[in-house]
Amino acid sequence: MNDPTTIRRLYGRSKGRPLRAGQAALVEELLPALGVPEAGPLDSRALFGDDRPLHFEIGFGAGEHLAFRADLLPDHGFIGAEPFLNGVAAALGHIRDGRLANIRLHMGDALDLLERVPDGGLRFVYLLHPDPWPKARHAKRRMINPGPLDLIAAKLETGGEFRLGTDDPVYCRWAMMVMAGRRDFDWLAECAADFLTRPGGWPETRYEAKARREGREVWYFRYRRV
Numbered sequence: 085m086n087d088p089t090t091i092r093r094l095y096g097r098s099k100g101r102p103l104r105a106g107q108a109a110l111v112e113e114l115l116p117a118l119g120v121p122e123a124g125p126l127d128s129r130a131l132f133g134d135d136r137p138l139h140f141e142i143g144f145g146a147g148e149h150l151a152f153r154a155d156l157l158p159d160h161g162f163i164g165a166e167p168f169l170n171g172v173a174a175a176l177g178h179i180r181d182g183r184l185a186n187i188r189l190h191m192g193d194a195l196d197l198l199e200r201v202p203d204g205g206l207r208f209v210y211l212l213h214p215d216p217w218p219k220a221r222h223a224k225r226r227m228i229n230p231g232p233l234d235l236i237a238a239k240l241e242t243g244g245e246f247r248l249g250t251d252d253p254v255y256c257r258w259a260m261m262v263m264a265g266r267r268d269f270d271w272l273a274e275c276a277a278d279f280l281t282r283p284g285g286w287p288e289t290r291y292e293a294k295a296r297r298e299g300r301e302v303w304y305f306r307y308r309r310v
């Protein structure tokens with residue numbers, strides 16, 4: 085299959101402008117304490133020492149959504165993966181400022197990490213504003229493809245939720261088409277307002293705010309794993 089789970093290559097940048105001293109210190113000191121273990125299954129017992137529900141965010145950007153959700157649900161556990169160093173540094177800042185003890189981070193590919201979660205081990209998976217790869221010849225790089233979706237479906241518990249947000253009209257149509265073809269996910273929208281307005285508990289990230297400032301629309305999709 086020709087999609088990101090089989091290509092196994094990270095596209096996009098992993099570094100931006102140099103980190104400020106404070107951010108570099110966070111990466112050096114806090115990241116090792118919050119990093120997921122190098123090997124072994126990623127379940128709540130291994131990560132948090134109990135049986136709490138687990139959430140997984142793919143490509144958390146600067147970590148605003150991850151930190152917001154973790155603050156909202158302090159008894160749940162959160163795993164976030166993001167290869168972009170500056171994003172990881174920003175997320176660490178949110179974790180420190182919010183004194184959040186229920187997040188574990190991985191700097192790298194989300195799919196590598198997702199594979200280590202036991203099947204049915206997640207209550208929520210978040211994919212917010214994934215890189216759109218708008219050119220048709222790059223479509224196989226999109227996260228919304230059979231390989232990543234099979235993995236997400238396997239790792240969600242029955243009744244678990246997959247949330248997808250995008251501000252890209254090509255991606256929006258693509259995602260609706262691909263998701264409509266899946267029997268393992270039910271779209272939770274009952275009317276247009278359900279995907280045109282931000283659902284409760286879904287905060288705006290800086291990325292999303294910028295998209296709106298630049299005149300783009302944002303679509304919010306919620307799917308139930310059946």
Ligand SMILES: C[S@@+](CC[C@H](N)C(=O)[O-])C[C@H]1O[C@@H](n2cnc3c(N)ncnc32)[C@H](O)[C@@H]1O
Pocket residue numbers: 094095096097142143144145146165166167168171192193194195211212213214215289290291292
């Ligand atoms: C457009 S940004 C959106 C960031 C964030 N989700 C938000 O809404 O603000 C897409 C993010 O996906 C990350 N990304 C791309 N491929 C990834 C992968 N294989 N695993 C984890 N993150 C990935 C990129 O580094 C980038 O930060």
